[in-house]
Amino acid sequence: MAFGRPAGGPAEDPDLDLVRRAGAGDGPACAALVDRHLARITALAGRMLGNRADAEDVAQEVFLRVWLQAAKWRAGEARFSTWLHRVTLNLCHDRLRRRREVTLEAAGDPPSGEPPPGADLQQAAVAARVQAALAQLPERQRDAVLLCHYQELGNIEAAGVLGVSIEALESLLSRGRKRLRELLITEASDLMGDLR
Amino acid sequence: MTTEKMTLERLRAVIESYGASATRWPETERAAAAALLAESAEARALATEAAPLDALLDAVPAVAPTSAMRAAILAGAPRAKARRGDGWRTFIGELGGWRLAGGVLAASLVLGIVSGGWLSLGQTTEASSPDLLQLAQLDDSLTEY
Numbered sequence: 414m415a416f417g418r419p420a421g422g423p424a425e426d427p428d429l430d431l432v433r434r435a436g437a438g439d440g441p442a443c444a445a446l447v448d449r450h451l452a453r454i455t456a457l458a459g460r461m462l463g464n465r466a467d468a469e470d471v472a473q474e475v476f477l478r479v480w481l482q483a484a485k486w487r488a489g490e491a492r493f494s495t496w497l498h499r500v501t502l503n504l505c506h507d508r509l510r511r512r513r514e515v516t517l518e519a520a521g522d523p524p525s526g527e528p529p530p531g532a533d534l535q536q537a538a539v540a541a542r543v544q545a546a547l548a549q550l551p552e553r554q555r556d557a558v559l560l561c562h563y564q565e566l567g568n569i570e571a572a573g574v575l576g577v578s579i580e581a582l583e584s585l586l587s588r589g590r591k592r593l594r595e596l597l598i599t600e601a602s603d604l605m606g607d608l609r
Numbered sequence: 610m611t612t613e614k615m616t617l618e619r620l621r622a623v624i625e626s627y628g629a630s631a632t633r634w635p636e637t638e639r640a641a642a643a644a645l646l647a648e649s650a651e652a653r654a655l656a657t658e659a660a661p662l663d664a665l666l667d668a669v670p671a672v673a674p675t676s677a678m679r680a681a682i683l684a685g686a687p688r689a690k691a692r693r694g695d696g697w698r699t700f701i702g703e704l705g706g707w708r709l710a711g712g713v714l715a716a717s718l719v720l721g722i723v724s725g726g727w728l729s730l731g732q733t734t735e736a737s738s739p740d741l742l743q744l745a746q747l748d749d750s751l752t753e754y
Contacts, residue, residue: 445688451674543665586625
């Protein structure tokens, strides 16, 4: 099983030196670590949660954990970026669970149709439909699609983040994409037209 | 290096999992998949079929971090603890390092000795001025009463 083992082994973790220096309180190393990962982590949280405010909160929480962990980081267990993605997904899952509890209590609509910020109207409508479809996927399938499609993690690293084998990752991905096609297929040509 | 041939079934599984873009395919299988795509129309049809879903997924924009958020994160970053002697090291550093600081300190010492000697010489000259002598003598004469 390919669990948490990056290609080339954890000794080749490209973040290892920065993490160690950040743990020792080296300011430029902390800044470099943030610049290297903040955009991807914020993007992942944004796509998981569907809004900027929650994405920013999660990204800040992720880095609080980075600062706590950096001084005691042990090489060889997982790549730093694998751990970072895992922490981000866990924090997003917690928020989505709390959101579901609140939604059930309030018996309101799920917040999935909200158009993402920063896009024009048509594109925003398409994005909102796709985001809603992603939100309907079972948790593990959505995680797999987000990690491989948007985060562009290699299959070994994505499998490591999810703690599954490559075969299991591919099964999650193909079922996830199949479900997305079913959810979007009736409107696919309209949506594609909106994108042109 | 020879590339192992990929079957159409495996390519179908790869495309169904990772989509139509080769950049997302498993690194170790990319070359074999590309070779199969080049020679098989059926393989190309699989990729063409998967492309629209990729395009729809790409329509969801990324939330970008703001500079305020970056600053807030860095404000919570760990800082190196000040060690004993760091104050002196900083002071010496500001003086231009040990060599330059040594020169500055030696020059200060010499200047101190020279100016001290000069000042005490000046005070002696001042004390021996006629007015002060007169005052001193007055003082002496007062103690007699």
